[in-house]
Amino acid sequence: MTLANGRPYLAIPGPSVMPDRVLQAMHRPAPNIYEGELVAMTHSLYPDLKAVARTEGNVAIYICNGHGAWEAALANTVAPGETVLSAVTGRFGNGWADVAEGRGITVQRIDFGTRAPIDPARVAEALRADTAHRIKAVLATHVDTATSVRNDIAALRRAIDETGHPALLMSDNIASLACDRFEMDAWGVDVMIAASQKGLMTPPGLGFVFFNDRADQARKAMPRVSRYWDWAPRANPEFYYQLFCGTAPTHHLFGLRVALDMLMEEGIEAVWTRHAALARAIWAACERWGENGALRLNIADRSLRSHAVTAARLGKPWGAALREWTDTKAGVTLGIGLGMSEPDDPTGSGFFRFGHMGHVNAHMILGLLGVVEAGMGALSIPHSPGGVEAAAREIAAAAG
DSSP: OOOOOSSOEEESSSSOOOOHHHHHHHSSOOOOSSSSHHHHHHHHHHHHHHHHHTOSSEEEEEESOHHHHHHHHHHTTOOTTOEEEEEESSHHHHHHHHHHHHTTOEEEEEEOOSSSOOOHHHHHHHHHHOTTOOEEEEEEESBOTTTOBBOOHHHHHHHHHHHTOOOEEEEEOTTTTTTSOOOTTTTTOSEEEEETTSTTOSOSOEEEEEEOHHHHHHHHTOSOOOTTTOHHHHHSOSSGGGGTTSSOOHHHHHHHHHHHHHHHHHOHHHHHHHHHHHHHHHHHHHHHHTTTSSOEESOOOGGGBOSSEEEEEOOTTHHHHHHHHHHHHHSEEEEEOTTOOBTTBTTOTTEEEEEOOSSOOHHHHHHHHHHHHHHHHHTTOOOOSOHHHHHHHHHHHHHO
């Protein structure tokens, strides 16, 4: 039999659960795309997007996914034949580097593996060696969605500054924006990219590039920027259609407006606190299950874990079996082990991920953990009991 009938729970690390308010805002006829309500509403998005990113800089909105945002950031700042330094902590650091190489950019990679954060000292060492200042930008991922490591972007900025190197600092915040604390201006980030489908609780399809004046000066020095990716008319349009280089993504914008309303109503500090508390509940359950069992979290140090996604390993064949059980028997979809592998598990079938970003609360997380614990019991996966109880204590302590 199955107990999966009813409302499903998509507990993958993006697309995240979309609030009913967002879905209802999108369920409407097509608007006039030239004047009126849509134009005024769109312009209202920019101050709130910048408030979420904690920046006084600029933001350009693109009709694209995160890969498009990667390309947009590079298209405006680094010309083909120039060089970037990519600090890789998982699949998505490599992904941004691959996009750079596809644009004819030379990439120097420092790979920190899948279980460790960026070491700012190693980045500084590479920059000091670049006495000709050929490196135009340092690419870093705030939270790698595959490995769930959270990098210290502020420490990376300090390391760059100590070398006196002029490279821009670019941060991929696709998994972390509106989930993990991020302070674009205070941390000295020149370019930050994000997407709509995770902490911003809107369907996939919108990419965002935030940039400061220093990055904009790099844009002005570029010999050319493709019409579509150029952030100049998007950030400072003379006409509405320039915001999107054509027709606006109308219904995504209506959804995003409501999602930002929800974030502003809660307050970004409270949003960060909620995500941190729910993440600790997941960690408490997993750590309890793993005491005399097979489960291991990918990032051992709590201080280095994302508050938006948690990568875990049960080993082959239990990881895939658990994901199938929770989906077909209980209506909960866990994330696959993206880009993860071990010698005895080259496809990564023993890994899985919890997505806990955006529109999540205590009862959703406790329900998720209850299903996982039931699945481990049903499949006779070795584990210590009491994971849900440990999570409940964590939530009780956080809620007061």
